[in-house]
Amino acid sequence: MEELVLNLKKQIIEALNLADMTPEDIEDDAPLFGEGLGLDSIDALELIVMMEREYGIRIKDPSAGKEIFKSVNTMAEFVKANRTK
Amino acid sequence: MGEKIVITGAGIVSALGVGKGETAETLLAQRTGVGALQYLRTSHKEFPVGEVKLSDEEMKEMCGIAGEPTTRTSLMGILAMKEALEESGLTAESRPVLVSGTTVGGMDKSERYYLDYLENDSKNAYIRTHDCGATTELIADHFGIFTMVTSISTACSSAANAIELGANLIRSGQTEVAVVGGSECITKFHLNGFNSLMILDREQCRPFDGTRAGLNLGEGASYLVIETESSAKRRGVKIIGQLSGYGNACDAFHQTASSEDGEGAYLAMSKALRMAGLRPEDIDYVNAHGTGTPNNDASESEALKRVFGGRMPMVSSTKGLTGHTTSASGSIEATICLIALQGHFVPGNYGWKTPMESGITPVGENRTGQAMRHIMCNSFGFGGNDSSLIISEYGERG
Amino acid sequence: MGNVDRRRIYIKRATHISIQSPMSESWMREPRLTRESYVRSEDPQFREWLNPMESRRLSNILKRALVTAIKVKRDSGIEQPEAVITGTGLGCIENTELFLNQLCREGEELLKPTYFMQSTHNTVSSLIGINGKIHGYNSTYSHKGVSFDSALMDAIVQMRLGDINNALVTGNDEITPTYFSILKRSGYVGQEGQVPAGEASVAMMLTTDAEDTLCEIEDFKMVYRKENIGEDTLNTAGPVDAILMGLSGERSNDEAYRDIEGKLPKAPILRYKHLFGESYTASGLGVYAAAQMLKEGTVPAVMRVDGGEPIEGVRRIFVVNHSDGREYTFLTMRRAE
Structure with missing residues (x-):
């Protein structure tokens, strides 16, 4: 799980062009959208693409992203339960 | 506004057919042009689209164009413009200007030949047809009557903004006649x-429906001939409508989403009303942008409520019939408004069944026998490039 | 411009990011000259202007557009212009190519929404609107080498009509190495003896307020097809101190200027593309350069085609541009009094 969390952070940084950040800057439980990292709806779309590319998970409804992308931890839980690769 | 700007010609090509006659028939029959993908080369066959039911080759033949490099956007543009110019009897003598809206331009060829462009010289002729201006010049040169030509690219409001610039050029005395619209x-x-x-x-x-889940892409072209009232009278041509107001504003909110309160749309509609010297209650019908995305229809509903309050005019989106014709939608829908004005009917909001939460309730079925004076036509583009036009019945005094 | 009340129009401030030192007029004294066929713009330190979270997704053309717009707004003291109008020949071509490449090489799945979202031409003007919360008129022109000229025309028309009192007019084009190779195949850039292909970002604030400006825009005309250039097209009344042309060393481009030389007033010919490069927005840099020369009252010797001395006390410059020899623009600019 720890490895998955670290990988997710690296993938988030890459997918969202967060060039100035390192995985250490992202807390496992901190909100990614709004108050926390300050991501927006386009970032959510990028994360949906990333989930399919990296883990073979297809998210069809963009509004489902709200729950899944709450924090790195919620993403990791979701990946663990749904990954196909 | 000084002298009236009148409309003396309009041409249209879309999934509803070629020409105003066919378009009026399909509108009245509420027969949607949206269906299974037929012409575009893509693996995404799952998306219904509103294609113009003609191949490039068929359109080339109709336009009398043989071998030279061309784009689908320019072919549709030529077909639509031909109808507009013929109706208006417009010739080089009037020294017209052309303002055309497009965003994809020659992308149909670029996406097919991009790797060739990079690797060999086999498709070089299409490199110069890629940009928006090239598409406009292909159309312009087919007719050879224009003394000034430019292209507007504000995504889905391109054609509406082209109409606006053309009208401003007329108001400023730069020209008496402008051919304006868009193709995509x-x-x-x-x-x-x-x-x-x-x-x-x-x-x-399903625009404005509670179950709406997105848009269907469409394609097409439409051009209007606009000119000063005195020019139309001098030329002795029939006036088919009046462009009585327009407004452009920026939502200044997000690159792809509209604001919750529809600020840009609200400002654009308000400007158009102010310019036309009309009150909200003077508007008989609004042809909404109404794309069918959850975001647009909620935002536009909010803006409409802010403009019209408790006196909501009839509203419908015709995108369930045409698909979203993106850069061309402003002029395609302006021409649909002219058809509605002349035919005394409000086209129904095809696909609508269930009201959306706190949204407007559109006109579901066609309403015939509607004598209308003023119609508002909305076009909103990515990045919040929002424009609104008001097309009115022409009257000598009005 | 026709019969409308002639409200006077001024360029209050103007700046650029190009081959020359960014957002500076040092080219007037120390111009950079190069023999390369393709030179990318020298960028300023974007971090000094944009916060990293805001700019992380933005391609270079968008960062340049934002920074030049912010600088011009700040320098002119007009944070909320009544219009934002942009010209761009190719739009955000880097993102367009990134999306095209994915599409052509990887197929139609898993494409990056950011590339698409920032590929449209109007991304530039709308981003300036979003960044500054500017709700006024906002539009974008994309018509080859007269894209910037079209944006300028829109602003001038609305100002003459009295619809607006000021407008932020910008021009932006970028060229990636791959798109340079594509345009070279088409014969547009990279030709023998031609100035380098360049990138161009230019922003200028137009106002009807005469106070503290760079110059006045006296007249503007745009004509499609040279046979339509009539006697009444060119406002040549009064003396013209210099004529600025987009000469580039490329045969057909230069010929298109020579074709109409007989219709122009007699004055020393100036060029600017050897300093600023060839691009669809090059004419915007020409207008910028003319405005700065009028402000300083000096034409540097490097601008003169005949290799003559600097021209001092310059008061009126005629700017001629064309696109593919098909469409011409004529701009008369005058030193502000």
Whole structure:
């Protein structure tokens, strides 16, 4: 799980062009959208693409992203339960 | 506004057919042009689209164009413009200007030949047809009557803004006659782009419906001939409508989403009303932008409520019939408004069944026998490039 | 411009990011000259202007557009212009190519929404609107080499009509190495003896307020097809101190200027593309350069085609541009009094 969390952070940084950040800057439980990292709806779309590319998970409804992308931890839980690769 | 700006010609090509006659018939029959993909080369067959039911080759033949490099956008543009110029009897003598809106331009060829462009010289002729201006010049040169030509690219409000610039050129005395509108074919590029933004519906789109889940792409072209009233009278041509107001404003909110309160749309509609010297209650019908995406229809509903309050005019989106014709939608829908004005009917909001939460309730079925004076036509583009036009019945005094 | 009340129009401030030192007029004294066929713009330190979270997704053309717009707004003291109008020949071509490449090489799945979202031409103007919360008129022109000229025309028309009192007019084009190779195949850039292909970002604030400006825009005309250039097209009344042309060393481009030389007033010919490069927005840099020369009252010797001395006390410059020899623009600019 720890490895998955670290990988997710690296993938988030890459997918969202967060060039100035390192995985250490992202807390496992901190909100990614709004108050926390300050991501927006386009970032959510990028994360949906990333989930399919990296883990073979297809998210069809963009509004489902709200729950899944709450924090790195919620993403990791979701990946663990749904990954196909 | 000083002298009236009148409309003396209009031409249209879309999924509803070629020409105003066919378009009026399909509108009245509420027969949607949206259906299974037929012409575009793509693997995304799951998305219904509103294609013009003609191949490039068929359109070339109709336009009398043989071998030279061309784009689907320019072919549709030529077909639509031919109708507008003929109706208006416009010739080089009037020294008209052309303002055309497009965003994809020659992308239909670029997406097919991009790797060739990079690797060999086999498709060089199409490199110069890629940009928006090239498409406009291909159309302009087919007719050879224009003394000034330019292209507007504000995504889905391009054609509406082209109408606005043309009218401003007339008001400023730069020209007496302008041919204005837009053209856009469906490309793999923007079908995939809209898909990446997850705003395409896999079913027939349902603007302003509670179950709406996105838009269907469409394609087409439409041009209007606009001129000063005195020019039209001097030329002795029939006046088919009046452009009585327009407004452009920026939502200044987000690159792809509209604000919750529809500020840009509200400002654009308000400006158009102010320019026309009309009160909200003077508007008989609004042809809404109404794309069918959850975001647009909620935002536009909010803006409409802010403008019209408790006196909501009849509203419908015709995108369930045409698909979203993106850069061409402003002029395609302006021409639909002219058809509605002349035919005394409000086209129904095809696909609508269930009211949306706190949204407007559109006109579901066609309403015939509607004598109307003023119609508002909305076009909103990515990045919040919002424009609104007011097309009015022409009257000597009015 | 026709019969409308002639409200006077001024360029209050103007700046650029190009081959020359960014957002500076040092080219007037220390111009950079190069023999390369393709030179990318020298960028300023974007971090000094944009916060990293805001700019992380933006391609270079968008960062340049934002920074030049912010600088011009700040320098002119007009934070909320009544219009934002942009010209761009190719739009955001880097993102367009990134999306095209994915599409052509990887197929129609898993495409990056950011590339698409920032590929459209109007991304530039709308981003300036979003960044500054500017709700006024907002539009974008994309018509080859007269894209910037079209944006300028829109602003001038609305100002003459009295619809607006100021406008932020910008021009932006970028060229990636791959798109340079494509345009070279088409014969547009990279030709023998031609100035380098360049990138161009230019922003200028137009106002009807005469106070503290760079120069006045006296007249503007745009004509499609040279046979339509009539006697009444060119406002040549009064003395013209210099004529600025987009000469580039490329045969057909230069010929298109020579074709109409007989219709122009007699004055020393100036060029600017050897300093600023060839691009669809090059004419915007020409207008910028003319405005700065009028402000300083000096034409540097490097601008003169005949290799003559600097021209001092310059008061009126005629700027001629064309696109593919098909569409011409004529701009008369005058030193502000």
